[in-house]
Amino acid sequence: MAPTFRGQAPTWLWDSPRLRQALVDHELGEAVRLVREAAGLTQEQMGALVPGWNKQMVHRVETGARGTLFDIRGLLAWADAVAMPREALLPVILGIPDATVEISPSGHCDEEDVDRRTFHGTALALTAGALFPAAVAPVDRVGYAHLHYLQACTEELYARDWAIGGASLLRQATLLFQQTKNLIGEAEYPNRLAPDLLGVCANLGVCASFIAFDAGDLATARRLIQDARELADGTEDGSLRAHVYAIMALQSTSLARLSGRRGPAREALRFLDRAEEAARYEMSPKLRALINMRRATAAGLQNEEHTARTALRTAYRDLDRGPHPDDRPWFGFVTHAEVRGHEAQMAVDTGDFVRAASLYQATLQEPMLPQRNRTFYQAQLANAQLKQGDRRGAFKNGRSALTTLEESVGSVRALNILRPLRDLGDEEFADRFATVAVAMSREYRAFHDEWV
Incomplete structure (x- = not known):
């Protein structure tokens, strides 16, 4: 499923300019239709989601029949059913489509700092909290x-992650994961539905964990992936369990690289052994390639050169087999270019920055590279060029990556790679870096204050 929103951090998962305008115009039936169609739901399925609704009610709402969604309780019942956060309803209150919530760092704001496009946390508490009380009615069945x-939410969350990265998505990803866990724990459902519910919840946890990792919060990422592993163990889905262990290996490899210790790299290799065991009956070439490219970088940090090279070659051969019906949508990022990016990281880890820069340049030639990954690899290219003494090339690519981080991508991982460039005395680059860092910090603070 392709992302449906570009150029601005979404207030929630199904955010779009058309949805915001419908809310501004109080065309609430149109808002329901837009969300329903974006999620791929029929009117009957939407009716089953909302307490007291049915297919006929959805039809009446969408066609603007009188006495349907013009009562605040009806609006909130629908918003709760689709996990729509209260701030997503701000266009209804303010009458402008791009109304957002800004968390004031000091907890207060001066009157002249508030315009009609930005609602600070204190104003939101007074207005949205009063008009749209936050209590969500539990789902009974x-x-x-x-x-x-x-399942539709999960696919959309993966797609948005590839497009805009972690900082912009962390709050809504963890919210959706927690709500789904509560659903599984408290609601009634047929026994035959339990494995699929556990599976979709585990997959949400996997996605949320990577989003936290990309947002620079390794501690939260590791907590989320542990939750996802417990859920995945309750299913018979080998591909899902393998994906969980591959994410755990990625996080351990990153910790090994940051700390300079060998222990986390050994841990990553143990996780990848478990991933291979879970995937032993799975036929997806992309899953096999994912496990092998992660093994290559972890083995490289252990100075196991033969193992690393063998895993890398195997990953390329896996993808040479072409698409397979067992390839899951969330493995869509696993391409030859992604394997090449891992090969470039191995070159960085061994100090071969010339080779690393060449591999990163080749990776960036892939036209279908997801925007978040493209920004990450461009930052990596800038870092490799800087380490080989090419400051001109480093600043060129660093500025390009920084522009994307300013405009649409919220990857703290990518921003952190640019820190050495920030410290070289270029005032303009340092100021731009600081502005992006503050914006990402504000987004993270909104998550941290609510969840940590």
Whole structure:
């Protein structure tokens, strides 16, 4: 499923300019239709999601029939059913489509700092909190419509992660994961639905964990992936369990690189052994390539050169087999270019910055590279060029990556790679870096204050 929003951090998962305008115009039936169609739901499925609704009610709402969604309780019942956060309703209150919430660092703001486009945290508490109380009614019974909707949310969350990165998505990813866990724990559902519900919840946890990792919060990422592992162990889905261990290996490899210790790299290799065991009956070439490219970088940090090279070659050969029906949508990023990016990281780890820069340049030639990954690899290219003494090339690529981070991508991982460039005395680059860092910090603070 392709992302449906570009150029601005979304307030929630199904955010779009058309949805915001419908809310501004109080065309609430149109808002329902836009969300339903974006999630791939039928009117019958949407009716099953909302307490007291059915297919006929959805039809009446979407066609603007009188006495349907013009009561605040009806609006909130629908918003709760689709996990729509209260701040996503700000366009209804303010009458402008790009209304957002800004968390004031000091907890207060001066009157002249507030305009009609930005609601600070204190104003939100007074207005949205009063008009749209935050209590979400628990769901008593879960059916296949809920499962279908959660699966659609999962695919959209992965797609948005590839497009805009972690800092912009962390809060809504953890919120959706927690709500789904609560659903599984408290609601009633048929026994035959349990494995699929556990699976979709585990997959949400996997995605949320990577989003936290990309947002620079390794501690939260590791907590989330542990939760996902417990859920995945309750399923018979080998591909899902393998994906969990591959994410755990990525995080351990990153910790090894940051700390300079060998222990986390050994841990990563143990996780990848478990991933291979889980995937032993899975036929997806992309899953095999994912495990092998992660093994290559972890083995490289252990100075196991033969193992690393063998795993790298195997990853390329896996992808040479072409697409397979067992390839899951969330493995879509696993391409020859992604393997090449891992090969470039291995060159960085061994100090071969000339080779690393060449490999990163080749990686960036891939036209279908997801925007978040493109920004990450461009920052990596700038870092490799700087380490080989090419300051001109480093600043060129560093500025390009920084521009994307200013405009649409919220990857703290990518921003951190640019820190050495920030410290070289270029005032303009340092100021731009600081502005992006403050914006990402504000987004993270909104998550941290609510969840940590």
